[in-house]
Amino acid sequence: xxxxxxxxxxxxxTIILSQLESNDSYGYEINKNIQKRTDNKYELKDxxxxxxxxxxxxxxxxxxxxxxxxAGARRRYYSITDLGRIxxxxxxxxxxxxxxxxxxxxxxxxxxx
Amino acid sequence: xxTKIRNYVDELFFGKPAHNKMKDIKExxxxxxxxxxxxLIAGGYNGDEAFxxxxxxxxxxxxxxxxxxxxxxxxxxxxxxxxxxxxxxSTLWLGTTILFFMVSFLLDNWETSWTIFLLGSIANSYILLxxxxxxxxxxxxxxxxxxxxHEMRASETEAHERKLHKLRxxxxxxxxxxxxQGIVVIYFVFSMTFPFTFSFSWIIFLAGAIVQNYIxxxxxxxxx
Numbered sequence: 001x002x003x004x005x006x007x008x009x010x011x012x013x014t015i016i017l018s019q020l021e022s023n024d025s026y027g028y029e030i031n032k033n034i035q036k037r038t039d040n041k042y043e044l045k046d047x048x049x050x051x052x053x054x055x056x057x058x059x060x061x062x063x064x065x066x067x068x069x070x071a072g073a074r075r076r077y078y079s080i081t082d083l084g085r086i087x088x089x090x091x092x093x094x095x096x097x098x099x100x101x102x103x104x105x106x107x108x109x110x111x112x113x
Numbered sequence: 114x115x116t117k118i119r120n121y122v123d124e125l126f127f128g129k130p131a132h133n134k135m136k137d138i139k140e141x142x143x144x145x146x147x148x149x150x151x152x153l154i155a156g157g158y159n160g161d162e163a164f165x166x167x168x169x170x171x172x173x174x175x176x177x178x179x180x181x182x183x184x185x186x187x188x189x190x191x192x193x194x195x196x197x198x199x200x201x202x203s204t205l206w207l208g209t210t211i212l213f214f215m216v217s218f219l220l221d222n223w224e225t226s227w228t229i230f231l232l233g234s235i236a237n238s239y240i241l242l243x244x245x246x247x248x249x250x251x252x253x254x255x256x257x258x259x260x261x262x263h264e265m266r267a268s269e270t271e272a273h274e275r276k277l278h279k280l281r282x283x284x285x286x287x288x289x290x291x292x293x294q295g296i297v298v299i300y301f302v303f304s305m306t307f308p309f310t311f312s313f314s315w316i317i318f319l320a321g322a323i324v325q326n327y328i329x330x331x332x333x334x335x336x337x
Contacts, residue, residue: 028145032152045172046142054179069144076141 008042012052013061014095017088020062020080027053027076053078061087114160118146118167125174128270132178142177192247202237209233225305231298235291242287249280285332289325296321 008015019030027049035043056062061084067075080088122143126135146167153163171177193201209229217226296317304314 026145027141028148031145043170046145046170047172047174047176050138050142051176051179073144073147074140075144076137 005042009044009048011091011095012044012048013056014088014091016049016052016056016078017061017080017084017091020078021085021088024077024079026067026078056084059087060084114150114164115147117164118150119143121168122146125171126178129174129178135178138178142171146171192244198244201240205236205240206233209236225302228298228301231294235294235298238287238291238294242284242291245280245284245287249277249284281332285328288328292321292324292328 015034016030019025019033025033027046031044031046031049053062053064057064057078060081062078062080064076064078067077069075122139126139129135132138149170150163150167153166154160158166192198209232213226213229216229217223220226300314300317303317304311307314
């Protein structure tokens with residue numbers, strides 16, 4: 001499972017962007033969704049998640065704002081920007097292309113036109 | 114238990130270089146950890162189990178703070194084991210002795226060939242210098258998972274600082290010894306080859322003293 005984990009981890013940013021496409025969210029909720037969707041088979045470390053948040057925010061793909069909860073333990077919410085939506089769509093296309101190419105290479109099939 | 118989580122995060126960030134976003138990261142992390150903790154308790158875990166699951170999910174503290182995990186400056190080679198180090202030094206002196214006899218016999222020169230031993234000594238000092246640099250770059254022996262008090266952590270850092278200070282002094286000493294041995298070699302080889310220069314070739318020792326002062330000055334200002 002560890003090779004798969006590395007591959008998934010490499011796509012952390014796209015995973016986060018696609019979650020934010022449907023609605024704003026925050027760190028723990030995103031991680032919880034990932035766990036649910038993969039049937040508890042995959043869980044991101046907080047460190048991985050937060051460094052991805054930082055990169056996405058630096059690239060202006062997402063924006064953040066603080067929640068209303070008690071001071072000292074407020075939630076940090078993230079929302080996707082227009083630039084982020086474009087990047088997300090592109091990343092999904094790239095992933096499809098990579099998936100197809102690797103499939104043809106490892107299954108010895110003719111390249112699908 | 115929420116205070117235990119907050120304390121753990123404070124402990125994790127203790128001693129890290131100051132970061133203008135550190136407060137924000139801490140707050141976001143604590144809020145997420147608290148919620149995860151509540152979910153685990155609701156899911157049937159007891160307090161301790163939930164706590165350990167929560168902190169186990171944090172991952173690498175440096176990555177969390179966005180600090181590069183590898184140094185950008187290339188590190189000097191790691192310190193070789195004790196036996197390997199003694200072996201290297203003995204080989205050096207064996208080689209120097211062999212070289213001495215070879216040169217003396219082949220060139221039939223016994224008056225200046227002894228300077229080869231000075232060269233060997235300079236090589237020895239240089240190797241020790243490299244090893245001291247490697248020792249200085251060894252990671253500090255602070256265990257992040259220790260839930261010790263801040264005072265204990267402070268005294269460990271202090272001891273480490275003292276050790277570093279001693280190593281830097283050793284470095285300075287080695288550089289000085291290389292300088293002076295080098296000057297002696299140059300002085301003798303030069304003077305023996307050009308015997309008429311003996312009356313003023315001692316000036317090189319004055320030059321050495323100037324360089325030595327410059328080195329001490331650079332070391333002292335670097336320390337500050």
